[in-house]
Amino acid sequence: MITVVLLGAGNVAIHLYKAFKSSDAVTLIQWYNRSYSAISSYANAVETTDDLSQIKAADIYILAISDDSITKLSKDLPFENRLVAHTSGSVSIHDLDKKNQRAVFYPVQTFSKGADLDFSAIPICIEVTEKSNLQFMKGLAEALGCTPYRITTEQRQTIHLSAVFVNNFTNQLYRIAHEISDAKSINFDILKPLILETAKKVQDMSPYMAQTGPAKRNDKKTIRRHLKQIENEAHKAIYELLTASIKKTHGVSTVPNNQRKTKDKTGH
């Protein structure tokens, strides 16, 4: 049985709380948060505290707190030579105070307060300062049904950057489509199955292979008409930049229009 003390009460912490509570291989010993009100409603299900001096012994202390608070809280911990991990995608493992053994336990997923999420199958990126803790950290990920990946700090920061592209930037493209369609009184529901299928497709196929559309087939007529339709200059700039990016990826910018294949064509 792995014993855990959880620190923090943000979105990641709340999802970790649920995952720890539902795992047979983990005992959540205690939940700490600086502000007690955020965790008080859980007091019947787990021991809760806002007093660092009351923190109990456990195999691992998980700091699921904001990036800016990690260094200070790790310094304030009233013990030494235990295993302490943070969950950040970007903070260095060395920002944890070195009086304890250090690790990173970074779940690559987006956590929202409202959204119910199956924690299993989430990739967990792991770093350790003491190699002897590696198996333990992997075991903790597996106890939650997650897949552990040992990575370097540089790789983690690259994953964090990539996550901004596939999560934040992708979501902003959804938002732009929402704005464009709203302006013509179009129900956004019409686009939802396409959004889902686009994400499903790259689960089994590379994004390169999955690409379709006017940019890939260098369909200048459609691109021109789309640019004419877009009223917002910022949206136009995004359309142009991503169209150029697709063309570059697929090496189509120099292929004359009349030589393009029509076989691969889809609805857009």
Next chain:
Amino acid sequence: MITVVLLGAGNVAIHLYKAFKSSDAVTLIQWYNRSYSAISSYANAVETTDDLSQIKAADIYILAISDDSITKLSKDLPFENRLVAHTSGSVSIHDLDKKNQRAVFYPVQTFSKGADLDFSAIPICIEVTEKSNLQFMKGLAEALGCTPYRITTEQRQTIHLSAVFVNNFTNQLYRIAHEISDAKSINFDILKPLILETAKKVQDMSPYMAQTGPAKRNDKKTIRRHLKQIENEAHKAIYELLTASIKKTHGVSTVPNNQRKTKDKTGH
């Protein structure tokens, strides 16, 4: 029972073929394609032909062919005053020859040869020139388990544009993340659950509400570090433009960093 003749053999046509064949409310009378080899392997399951003069009587003729071929094939049809529909997101309904009754049957989805797709639950955008055909067209969509939406030509072209944002451009962001992570020997599998969850989130929540990340919370330190990490200038330009777009949407550009909330924070 609705009787259908299908014309064309691209990705949309093949998915429509499967959907028609599996619907109890539709009889696929015949499948036409200019090049017979593309449909010859289906000859045991449905009557096939490459000869327009042999086309049979049916309630509707569906032209699932490339945009550029719609006008010509609709002219070449050897009959009049029957119902003829195309499946394009961008071609005008008036590009169909007016000797027949005209309609549009545009499925808002991405169709690939390899990917197996559940046709049901796909939104079908419908236009008609004769109002009397509207119920029939809706019935055809429903016979496939799809949701029909009556839209105008302008709305359809806006949906087509929006689809480029949520499908082609989103897929290109996946591709960029693939390139960035490949360069650091990171397994792309690590990003797949995040890609799927990002798409799932906006099924129940607006993209505006679903947004998280450094741009939304105006986390200048992380944005600066990300820009330093990106080696490709074109990727940097996309990062900057989409970051600016998110900031504009969420009105954060003028909020000083020290006043931002940390409560909504997630991993990226």
